[in-house]
Each structure stands twice: as structure tokens, then as C-alpha cells.
Amino acid sequence: METVALREIRKNDLLVFYEHQRDPMAAEMAAFPVRDLDAHLAHWAKIVADETVIAKTVVVDGQVAGNVVSYLVDTDREIGYWIGREFWGGGVATAAVGAFVDMLAHRPLYARVAEHNQGSIRVLEKCGFTVVGSDTGDDGVRELVYCLA
Numbered sequence: 001m002e003t004v005a006l007r008e009i010r011k012n013d014l015l016v017f018y019e020h021q022r023d024p025m026a027a028e029m030a031a032f033p034v035r036d037l038d039a040h041l042a043h044w045a046k047i048v049a050d051e052t053v054i055a056k057t058v059v060v061d062g063q064v065a066g067n068v069v070s071y072l073v074d075t076d077r078e079i080g081y082w083i084g085r086e087f088w089g090g091g092v093a094t095a096a097v098g099a100f101v102d103m104l105a106h107r108p109l110y111a112r113v114a115e116h117n118q119g120s121i122r123v124l125e126k127c128g129f130t131v132v133g134s135d136t137g138d139d140g141v142r143e144l145v146y147c148l149a
Contacts, residue, residue, distance in 0.1 A: 004095040006056040006068065006103075013057045014044050016064040020084040030082065031114035031141040047071075054104065058083065058096040065092055068100040070109070078110045081123075093123045101127055101148060109148040114141055 018040045020026060027034045035043060047053050047069065058066040058081075066083035079100065083093045101109060111129055113120045121144065129146035136142045 002060045002090065002092065004065070004092055004099070005059045006096065006099055007059055009048065009055055009057050009067065013064050013067070014041060016084070017044065017067055017082065020066060020082055023085050026082070026085050029114070029117045029119065031117070031139070031143075056100060058092065060087055060092055066096065068096055070100070070104055070106075073110075076108075076110050077104075077106045078112065079104075080111065088119065093119070094126045097123055097127045107149055111146045111148075112143045113146065115144050 018035075018037060021032065021040065022034055024034070047055055050071070052072050054070040056068050057064055058068060064084075065087040066081060068079065068081040070077055070079045072078075079097070081093060081097055081100075083096065087093075109129075110132075111124050112135070113124060115121075115134070124146045127148070129148045131144050132147040133145040134142060135145060
């Protein structure tokens with residue numbers, strides 16, 4: 001497997017994240033709408049400015065492969081991640097999420113995943129998360145709620 005590392009987000013990373021989220025297959029798997037560049041940059045400006053958010057760039061052999069983020073929803077700390085499709089299937093997401101949750105002292109951690117996203121379900125389960133519920137959002141997407149105690 002390639003070397004997977006986490007580092008602070010750099011401004012140039014945001015353009016790579018933008019391209020990742022534009023991939024129609026990835027957007028469908030994540031059940032997230034594709035944003036235009038202005039909306040994407042505004043979204044990331046809020047993330048980076050929020051002192052309660054912990055966000056890292058995932059780097060594989062020197063290439064930006066995606067991101068992992070932890071944020072508060074009410075009083076619960078959740079995580080999310082996005083890995084570019086060219087890095088799927090090789091253990092990159094599992095290594096990145098595993099390293100990220102290891103560096104976070106806070107427990108429990110929660111994650112939500114569209115129930116049709118079998119790849120992300122496997123990643124979360126390999127990293128020790130277990131299903132604690134499900135929910136259907138306003139957008140009609142059914143999500144599984146995972147927890148790492």
C-alpha cells in the first residue's frame with residue numbers, strides 16, 4: 001500500500017478537493033450535491049475559519065488524495081471524509097480515517113453515510129465504528145449513523 005499521511009490544509013488543496021467533489025460517481029456515492037467553484041470555496045472558507053473544526057488533507061505519496069474533517073453537530077462530534085476516486089480501493093480511506101480518529105481524543109465520534117455507499121461503510125467498520133441508528137434527511141437520502149465509542 002502507498003504511504004498515507006495527514007497534514008494541515010493548504011490553499012492549493014482546495015482546488016483538488018473541488019475536482020474530487022465534481023466527480024459524478026463520487027457525488028452519487030456520497031449523496032452530496034456538486035458545488036460550483038465559488039460555493040465550494042465559500043464552504044471551505046467556513047470550515048477553515050471555524051475553531052471547533054479539525055480538518056486535514058490526506059496525502060498519498062506526495063499527492064493530495066482527499067480530506068478528513070471533524071465538526072460539531074449540536075454537542076456531538078462527527079467526522080466526514082472525501083477521497084478522490086483515483087485513490088479508491090487501495091486502503092487509503094481506511095488508513096486516513098484510522099489515523100485521523102487516533103489523533104482525536106474526543107469520544108464518542110459519529111459519522112453518517114448514505115446507506116448505498118458500501119465503500120464508506122466498510123471504511124467506518126474497519127476503523128471501529130458501529131451502526132447506532134439511521135435517518136432520512138430532508139433530501140430523502142437514507143443515512144446510517146455510526147459511532148466510535
